[in-house]
Amino acid sequence: MTQAGHDNATARTGTAMLRAFDPGCERRPEPSPQKPSPSPNILHIGIDVGSTTTKSCVIDPATGAVLHASYKRHNARQAESVRRALDDIAARFPDAPARLAVCGSGGEAIARLLGVPYVQEVVANAIAVREMHPQARCAIELGGQDAKMVFFDADDATGKPGVADMRMNGSCAGGTGAFIDEIASLLKVPVEEFDGLAARGTTVYEISGRCGVYAKTDIQPLLNQGASKADLALSAFHAIAKQTLGGLAQGLDVVPPVIFEGGPLTFNPTLVRVFCERLHLVDGEAIRPEHPETIVALGTALSLDELFADEDARVDFARAGELLSDDAGGMAAHEPSAPLFASADELAAFRARHAAAPEPPRSSAARDGKLRVYLGIDSGSTTTKFAIIDEDENLIDYHYAGNEGAPLDVARKALIELRDAYRAAGVEIEILACGTTGYGENLFARAFHADCHTVETVAHTAAATKFVPDATFVLDIGGQDMKAIWLDGGIITDIMVNEACSSGCGSFLEGFAASLGIPVSGIADAAIRSTSPAVLGSRCTVFMNSSIVSEQRLGKTPDDIMAGLARSIIENVFTKVIRIANTDSLGERIVVQGGTFKNDAVLRSLESYLGRGVVRAPYPGVMGAIGAALIAKRKRAADEAFIASTFIGLDEMDGFSYTRESNNPCPFCGNHCNRTLIAFSDGSTYVTGNRCERGEIVGDPHDEEVRRQLREIKAGSQVTPDLFAYRQKLLFEEAPVPALVPMRNEVIGLPCVLALWDNLPFWRTLLLSLGFSVHVSGPSTHELYERGLPNVPSDTVCFPAKLVHGHLRDLADAGVDRIFMPIVTTVPTENVQDTSLWMCAVVKGYPLVVRNSDNPEKRFGIPFDAPLFHWYSDKDRDRQLATYLREAFGVPAETALRAISAADAAQRSFRDRLVERGGQVIEEARRTGSYAVVLASRPYHNDPLVNHGLPRLFTSRGIPVLPPDAVPGATEVDLSMSRLDIVNNFHERMLGTALIAAGDPALEYVQLVSFGCGHDAYLSDEIVRLMHEASGGSKTPLILKVDESDATGPLRIRVRSFVETVDARRAARSRTFEPSAEHVLPDPYPVKFTKANRRDKVVLVPNTSHAFAKLMSATFCRQGVRAEALDVGGEEAIRLGKKYVHNDICFPAQMTVGESLAALMSGEYDDAEVAVATGKYIGDCRLTHYAALLRKALDDAGFSHVPIITNDDVDAHDIHPGFKMSVPAAIRTAVGLPMIDALEALLRRIRPYELEPGSANAAFDRALDITMDGMRERGVRGAIAGFKRAIALMKEVRYDRANSRPTVLIVGEYLLNFHPGANRHIEDYLERNGLEVIEARMTDVIRKTYFYKNAQVKEFQVDIPKPEAAWYSIANKVFDKAHDIADRIGSAHPLYEPPERMPDLVKDSDPIIHHTFDAGEGVLIPAEILHHAKKGCRAFVILQPFGCLPNHVVGRGIAKRLKELYPKAQILPLDYDPDVSFANIENRLQMLIMNAREAKA
Secondary structure, eight states: OEEOOOOOHHHHHHHHHHHHOOTTOBOOOOOOOOOOOSSOSOEEEEEEEOSSEEEEEEEETTTTEEEEEEEEEOTTOHHHHHHHHHHHHHHHSTTOOEEEEEESTTTHHHHHHHTOOBOOHHHHHHHHHHHHOTTOSEEEEEOSSOEEEEEEEEOTTTOSEEEEEEEEOOSOOTTSHHHHHHHHHHHTOOGGGHHHHHHTOOOOOOOOOSOHHHHHHHHHHHHHTTOOHHHHHHHHHHHHHHHHHHHHSTTOOOOSOEEEESHHHHSOHHHHHHHHHHHTOOTTSEEOOSOGGGHHHHHHHHHHHHTOTTSOOBOOHHHHHHHHSSTTTTOOOSOOOOOSOSSHHHHHHHHHHTOOOOOOOGGGGOBTTEEEEEEEEEEOSSEEEEEEEOTTOOEEEEEEEEOTTOHHHHHHHHHHHHHHHHHHTTOEEEEEEEEEEETTHHHHHHHHTOSEEOOHHHHHHHHHHHHOTTOOEEEEEOSSOEEEEEEETTEEEEEEEOOSOOTTSHHHHHHHHHHTTOOGGGHHHHHHHOSSOOOOTTOOHHHHHHHHHHHHHTTOOHHHHHHHHHHHHHHHIIIIISOOSOGGGGOSOEEEESGGGGSHHHHHHHHHHHTSOOEEOSSGGGHHHHHHHHHHHHHHHHOTTOOSOOOOOSGGGTTOOEEEEEEEEOOSSTTOOEEEEEEETTSOEEEESOSSGGGGOOSOTTSHHHHHHHHHHHHHHHHSOBHHHHHHHHHTOOOOOOOOSOOOSOEEEEOOOTTHHHHHHHHHHHHHHTTOEEEEOOOOOHHHHHHHGGGOSOTTSOHHHHHHHHHHHHHHHHTOSEEEOOEEOBOOOSSSOTTTTBOOHHHHHHHHHHHHHSOHHHHHSOOEEOOEEOOSSHHHHHHHHHHHHHHHHOOOHHHHHHHHHHHHHHHHHHHHHHHHHHHHHHHHHHHHTOOEEEEEOOGGGGSHHHHTTHHHHHHTTTOOEEOGGGSTTGGGOOOTTSSSOOOOHHHHHHHHHHHHHHHOTTEEEEEEEETTOHHHHHHHHHHHHHHHHHTTTOOOOEEEEEOSOOOOHHHHHHHHHHHHHHHHHHHHSOOOOSOOOOOOOOOSOOSOOOTTHHHHOEEEEOOSSHHHHHHHHHHHHHTTOOEEEOOOOOHHHHHHHHHHSOTTSOHHHHHHHHHHHHHHHSSSSOGGGEEEEEOOOSSSSGGGGHHHHHHHHHHHTTOTTOOEEESOSSOTTOSOTTOOOOHHHHHHHHHHHHHHHHHHHHHHHHGGGBSSTTHHHHHHHHHHHHHHHHHHHHHHHHHHHHHHHHHHHHHTSOBOOSSOOOEEEEEESHHHHHOTTTTTSHHHHHHHTTOEEEEOOHHHHHHHHHHHHHHHHHHHOOOOOHHHHHHHHHHHHHHHHHHHHHHHHHTTSTTOOOOOOHHHHTTTTTTTSOTTOOSTTTTHHHHHHHHHHHTTOOEEEEEEETTOHHHHHHTHHHHHHHHHHOTTOEEEEEEEOTTOOHHHHHHHHHHHHHHHHHHHO
């Protein structure tokens, strides 16, 4: 293949840069260029319409010569860019006929419009790679907002590379070209110079690669501290490589040679170098094609011969131009949304109500040429502000400007200009006192010798209450932070600050505006101009890019995008930060401030969302500075010893200077924090980048003065108890162990992760007493984390789980003989809740993930021991452990039991000593009238890397900190008044200590949550509710979310804000340190479903599948309850679910709650005459808590009078005393399940082949109704009779299966599998694209709990009550009998295939996930995939809710092992949330569809 021409100037520059770059990479020599034929017989054109650019490539199919190629940004006008590309080609080749194919994330609608073939971009890429670089085994392609890794293997027949697997970014655009654009903008570097800047970097900082806004949160403080732009640019490239390899490889091994493609890897050779370094590629193992930025367009052109030789594909340039001239090409799909203002009059009225405050008087306020003022400085993340107020607290002047990475210089210059301007007017300014606040409060306080500094929440509150004394709620949105502050009489009662992410803030809006070519000053006008705002949802920036791209594809203009973003910011506030559905809690007077609220579009969006007016602060951008000035004035007045301000003075600004010394590692501990030392011209210094007080010391560690300072800090740190450090010390303490057997010559490695942070004393003592040597992996570090990152199979699993892979490598380095990581599914309850048995799905299941995706035995030759245990009691534990030790190591039972006893004693000693110390700390706080903080968390948050040193943020302020298991009495707390069912010991510790802290004046409460932890999402809401009720509304917990990002700035702000709020609250109220009056917790479910309600209320049944909803309705009716299945919900249900259910809760919960609310709000039902049903079981799935979520949503939405029923026959919370699902009802359900499965399976086998469109669906609907009517009227007998008629109805549908389609199996979370509104009609889409869909069966989803419990009883002899064990056995037999009935009747249809029953289904999957392991769908996912793979299916889609913990284990965690068993299988996991873009899902499905078609052919 030859390359004759390439016409884009930018691309030529990029190629020159590539040729200048060499290390570790190889470019395949290409044949000498051939001159293009002046008039080839026909042109083959490939156009790649990406998220930010349009690429085209023209080839002569006769010679293979590339005649022309281009690469240009389309600025969101994708159709127009294609028209221009075609016009250009027509002008260059005026007489040549042409065939055209299109690909790319924005290409399918354009291909459809033009009537030409569409090829999925990974397929196009594979074609080009196969032709040009057949030796490649992995392709890494980065686009504007897409990232892909394609894995190749040699085709058995041809020897050419075929696609073995592919990974594509889901809804996250982190680590792509858009990311580079954002960072370049932040650094104020032209994007074309970014690579050169990065090439000069020498130091790599920890920067998040997930999205530009996360990265800005990391970069901005570094920039302000003086880190060089070159180092930050290089660090950004490392962040991209880390994000790509960690987020996309998902456990697949990257085998060289690796080919690098796409614009970002074309124009940034330093980025290629970084990838090579991280992949350890040597010479010849990295391939850079001649023009990687257009290689996909080239593959698209080649596909016209390879894939579409039989299609016409001709393009008429003139006609194409006409079709594309209307930018959107008629591709809009959304109903138009209303503009921000309905009329010009409405806009005018809004602007009159929010008229700008008068400009301050400035120098005219002076009297007799003097002006005595107070100075407040707010050093924000992106801007620097100051304000001066007079002695009457009137604003005199202010300044607001971007800090340009040098806030001190910006402030110094502005203060000099202020001084000089006033002097020119004959006015001298006297600064009476100076206060600072914001991100840089300490830096400015040290530099300018301010009199005071305060956390920004307090400063903003002071300013808000100055202008609006009766404010009840303040919302401040700045450049990268967001603060929500509740007030009562001017006292802060609660605060919420955005967590690690700064989405929805000013930089969020400005970043997107810049990408659309809109200046900051024009954002509001652009949004207000929009007549049809884009619908973008409440996604954080990590996910917003793909939504914007989708809207751009649908023809939305930049104005429409800005209007949609303005609305999205407000949705983000209420779904991601404040997370309240009932806005009445904000009170009567809402004040908004911060630079973002200078934007009228954002303000209008807020008022529209709330349905009422708010007060915009008179000077919204400088309220923090005004607050700092007010606090300085008030502190001066309150300080009787105050003589004169310590502020250096305006005249000293002329000589003020400073020097920065970056990259100064702290030598005083193993963290080696990368510090920046700032030395000021007056000799003072400031140190930043350190995590603890030791880092503030500057000097030689051997110097005696330095050593003295270290001793002082150590002594000071020991004064305030840190029980996290104490717990860690106890945990790793090597206590004496009885030697029960002679020493063995074998070292067992224990990875210090997850549950080991809770039970290390037990396991270490057990193994040591049995003669093993024990080696525990070392401390967690970022280096250790990054070593294992490419092997993490799920990029959205929590940080503690991701750390596992690094610890395995640490143990391999240590040369251990075995690695031990048991699978413990249940543990005996340690508290008064008898249901507190289950382990977190990730904690118990991660050994399975390791074994299936990162097995140490395969990688390092080290045996990996992951025995499976089910411990319902200590009796279970002792028996199962003894059996395992005998079978694995020949340990006699008596010796094993003695070792277990010793291990118990060690564990008990650890816990007793910890609780004893906790009691001493709390008692001391009571005695002194102070308080300690319970930092409630899971045991593995004790890992200092995971908790980011949070305990020190409290102890450095003199506040003792305790983990929950250090609080005496935590396991004796009665939690019967909790809305939740307590199913986990860790949960009980957090909820129990929340109630203890609520009633004890010596305790405050903070919850530490891991990003992506679905369980902690509902737990947090319940903690807030319980503490509010138990404290009489006087205590509110702080919720802190952490992940792998090392940006602790936001955490510090939240902790300081919390501490100052607590201190203010405690000071404002009468302080008694006797236990407070006990507040009786109310019934969490006060509205009951009574026996009378059976007659007078209709029970609304939301959908899992519509068939299942109808079955449950029929079952309820047969039991004497009036029940009705709801219509399948869509966008309105999703909107309401998102509004009324915590946005971190799983999508299925939002879907079912949203359906119920949509029905109640539809007007179709009298809400006084209905109840709502929800599913429920007791276990580790969030389904356990759907009733709690539904109750909260109903209350918040104004339906607190609507009762709930569930299928839970125990009903421990007495939610529905008038209804308990009976045994006959359960049997009816079991009998009906195989029937609905059989009808749905027949529907899917017939519908793709029906001869009369719509006939299969119509027959299915009638068949289902007939079966359910029979169940409702006559029970099981009626259902059997109805099912016979249903099968006869299905036989009447005419079809032709002569040409069978390729099959695709959909598995995963069961609501997503079966609910078309939730899965965005994925079945219809796959069928429209030529596939036959197979679904997993609902029967097995419901049966599995009975099946695995019965198997545990039979195979593990678990210690559960005999009646319960008998019920599991009976239930299994009932399901078998139900299958018999369905098989006998269903066999009358020629397409009916009896389903594989669970005992047989799980046999092949046992080596992957044992059939007694329960988490989520458990064994069903691998079992179904293996079953259908044996029958020839090779396409599998795993649907899972974003953040679904079990699916990290049983979905993504097993994909690699399944691929090893079936290398040609395509396994595509898809994450769903309320705002998922189907365009993104579609792009990923297209690869699977095309491969399935190709395999079938």
